[in-house]
Amino acid sequence: MTEAHVAGFLADLLLILLSAKIFGEVAERLDQPAVLGELLGGVLLGFGLFSFFRPDDPALALMAQFGVVLLLFETGIHSDLSELVRVGPQSLAVAIVGVTLPFVLGWALMAALGHGGMQAVLVGSALTATSVGITARVLGDLGKLDLPEARIVLGAAVIDDILGIILLSTVEGASAAGVFSWLVVLRATALAVLFVAVALSLGPALSRGLVRQIPKLKVRGVLITAAVSFAFALALLAHAMGSALIVGAFTAGALLSQTDKKADIAGALKPLADVFVPVFFVMVGARVRLSAYNPLVPGNYPMLGLAAGLIVIAIAGKLASGLAVWRKGVNRLGIGVGMVPRGEVGLIFAQIGLAAGVLNDPLYAAVVAMVVATTFVAPPLLRRSFN
């Protein structure tokens, strides 16, 4: 490890952090989610703005994956499982419709266009995600978080996260196997469900026991070390069981969210996530070939047509999920709109597909366009629905 190598890594990291924060800030000032800015920053870096930036550096790819593990761990910590139990059935109905409909429609569209097997499953899966963060943020800004609609949407988004995580691990398992078969998908689904179910039933005692030990230790940094160690251990356990690392990281977060150290852990995790999560989003953006979107190149038409179709399915499928609510006097359209933004989870699907070689560049570009479009239209539509 030479000094020049370390300097190259720091330079790449500095460039990523600066572009993430500068474009994230611009996005927020335009009333858009910061993640859109981070993606755009990545697209510009990938475009070759800085000749020394190497988006295919394995150390950066590793840091991006480290960022995803932290992101899912943080998502788990902020997932309010007790809230989920309260709004339960209504949210479950919304989540199931909001996952099933986009998946089936997306899968059918892909199959109709001749992209069968694993490609159809992956694109269908990317359509199922809901970014709870973006909806929660917009509703919070409007002061509407106490409305029953908000509770139902956030509950459904948490269930979506869990279903999405299970799907992710399925897709990852099947992508790794190389060939598509329903048997592989079923096996991976069963493993992920088993892992989450066992962890959520046995885990609370374990995580509370862990948290009780923390104040007894004198050495510096016990809380954050214990928390990330717990996340890494569960991630590795999930991996060893044949499921995905992020399934374990999310589950670890969900378990710690039930302990009385939740706020302290979330606070200590934040600076780590602040530094490494943007690496993931910038790297996702950097892998987009901007030329794929050029409407003047006839060769791009199939991809642009596919992207348009995915965007329509993505919005319509989630809007329809609001109709699953049977409670009277509730703003069903508002609930559907709240489920629209795909955000980070959709991007994780796209990135897994690209890394496994299941998605080629045009398909990757179409999925990223779908994620960006849904994340982009959701905040203004939400404001309109709830004002």
Next chain:
Amino acid sequence: MTEAHVAGFLADLLLILLSAKIFGEVAERLDQPAVLGELLGGVLLGFGLFSFFRPDDPALALMAQFGVVLLLFETGIHSDLSELVRVGPQSLAVAIVGVTLPFVLGWALMAALGHGGMQAVLVGSALTATSVGITARVLGDLGKLDLPEARIVLGAAVIDDILGIILLSTVEGASAAGVFSWLVVLRATALAVLFVAVALSLGPALSRGLVRQIPKLKVRGVLITAAVSFAFALALLAHAMGSALIVGAFTAGALLSQTDKKADIAGALKPLADVFVPVFFVMVGARVRLSAYNPLVPGNYPMLGLAAGLIVIAIAGKLASGLAVWRKGVNRLGIGVGMVPRGEVGLIFAQIGLAAGVLNDPLYAAVVAMVVATTFVAPPLLRRSFN
């Protein structure tokens, strides 16, 4: 980047964090500095306790270097430059004697044993360090931080940090050049002094301006991102000027310590440092070949003899530095004892020497033994001197 590769990285990181914290905790319960426990944990890992652990993985080596950059940045933030100005001259005298005497004695011992040139300079440099953290911690535990002796020691330790950083960059520059020449040493020293002087004179306006912008930004994680970006930028600037990355990181910390966000930045940096700094110490330990210390192997006698000589010089040289205080009625022995622990800075020298190929395994083992011994004897001696 496959899932298995990411899992391997997480497993290594988990193992490092757990052994750092378990052995760190044991050390603290035995009234020893945690860093000794982290080193010991690393020695055991390097001994091959876990067959899947790969101490020569480049990703881990990179994280260890990332940890050193964060450590020096944090050291800079906690270096109280205004305190330094107050106790000024007395501390300066202690620091100069405490750097010069061990360096000259160590260099002479090495030269007398036939290890000339770069090796003698590197071992001499490793002898100059003072770990302010360990002394501050022990004096704090005793409630003696307000004594004039404590102020003089801590002031001298800060000056030592700055002199050590300059020496480090000199040694690094000369090691990279491959051959030893006083010209290279002089050039590297001049560059480091120039960098620190320019940064500390122009920097305060820059860092205060930076800190003033932070509350104006809305995007998440601005404070920690701005702080680490500033550290990386100054590290890269130092590197580009021909000095060392850590010189820039330390300087960035010292500059931010003068702003009114010092406490917030230190708080946000802590979880990052908690996770990555132990990687460095564990990796330093993991590179020690335990068999080098076996007293039953006659081939180890030269190294063990050298280690004993270095330990004597390390303790005697720093004890003598207390005599440089001219103020009356001051516990000169106590001040000398406070300067004895070498801690992290001594280890950074050892690691640079090993990485650059200047130190072979026996010399590395002797330097690490010297650092461990001085760090080990200081806390009980300090308690005896001040009680």
